[in-house]
Ligand SMILES: Cc1cc2nc3c(=O)[nH]c(=O)nc-3n(C[C@H](O)[C@H](O)[C@H](O)COP(=O)(O)OP(=O)(O)OC[C@H]3O[C@@H](n4cnc5c(N)ncnc54)[C@H](O)[C@@H]3O)c2cc1C
């Protein structure tokens with residue numbers, strides 16, 4: 265067979281979404297929801313690495329990249345947590361149990377869960393950014409003894425916007441994980457921290473020399489967070505971020521997600537800061 | 550006196566200040582404790598004190614007729630609170646309410662201003678440290694103003 269033909273066929277195959285049935289819908293906050301999906305066709309197992317994403321296709325509407333937010337050890341259910349912001353995600357928010365969506369993936373790079381073994385781990389999330397980090401949290405907690413301190417710093421808009429609240433409370437009740445949540449504004453019912461997530465970094469109890477940091481949130485939040493971590497002495501090589509750009513193919517073919525010399529869909533979305541520091545925060549990219 | 554001096558020396562705001570300057574500050578200092586819910590100060594009251602927080606958490610609140618008190622920031626262990634003692638008319642601009650049991654060293658503002666006038670070296674050193682606190686708060690406040698987690702905020706992806 266002509267090798268070019270088979271090459272294009274292979275790409276075409278990767279572009280075909282597989283039907284998945286919505287098994288459960290969880291309303292997380294006023295604008296964020298979780299879909300638990302089960303495959304219609306395959307053996308029902310979906311293997312992925314923490315930090316990877318899928319392209320989710322709403323028939324007749326469009327396709328969007330969404331990170332997998334479930335537990336990598338529980339492969340029977342595919343979990344995504346999405347915030348309804350625009351055309352596709354708002355339509356997705358209206359789907360119900362039993363509806364079918366198209367899934368292709370998993371794509372992209374993963375959080376350095378294995379490389380972080382032996383280190384303190386600082387996970388810093390902003391808003392919906394907690395969802396792409398949740399698989400890493402599950403994985404790290406399931407192998408708790410292999411890590412030093414585990415610290416989660418989470419910032420969001422108001423107490424009503426706290427994602428996975430019940431799970432965070434459960435995690436907090438463990439004595440071997442430190443969780444600090446902060447919100448941008450609150451009324452008196454909230455007794456927790458108020459202020460941006462970067463203000464939690466100076467006093468968080470980790471050893472900067474032996475720390476792996478994983479950050480996900482709006483780009484500006486990640487920029488200031490990196491600044492604080494570097495100030496504390498965490499090396500660029502040990503800081504990891506998950507980047508976002510609009511995507512089309514998701515497999516490094518169309519160039520839509522180009523970020524300097526990198527393609528976010530295949531070289532990312534998870535990058536070490538050392539890898540992208542010359543691009544990070546540049547306005548024209 | 551002795552223990553106040555030791556506590557002050559260990560606090561990040563005072564750390565590495567010369568022993569003579571710490572002694573000058575101790576002359577204006579007293580230990581204070583606030584129960585949860587107790588106010589450290591209220592808006593428009595005379596700002597007579599500067600707090601060096603040892604433990605606990607304090608909410609800075611602004612009262613709004615529509616929503617009642619809104620917390621704009623919390624500060625806690627290792628931080629300092631208040632600069633209204635430094636600038637006329639020496640009045641608090643918001644309420645400070647202890648959210649948890651809070652232990653602090655309160656420095657008398659008038660006394661501290663007097664020491665700074667007498668010893669400009671101490672004054673300059675304190676100003677430098679306060680400027681760094683202001684800068685950090687301003688920086689954080691700007692991020693807060695951007696409302697970056699709002700779904701109606703300007704698009705972040707391209
Ligand atoms: C690798 C990767 C992983 C992602 N993982 C997740 C995830 O786990 N959960 C999730 O909710 N989203 C995630 N996103 C973002 C998600 O893909 C976008 O929110 C989605 O594509 C928006 O599509 P839409 O058609 O709903 O909005 P559009 O119609 O394309 O946009 C409409 C408006 O929505 C707003 N908007 C669009 N995108 C964003 C955004 N990212 N943040 C804030 N406002 C936005 C803008 O105001 C925009 O003008 C990820 C993106 C990438 C690249």
Ligand code: FES
Pocket residue numbers: 510511512513514515516517518519520521522527528529530
């Ligand atoms: S989305 Fe097509 S190259 Fe990345």
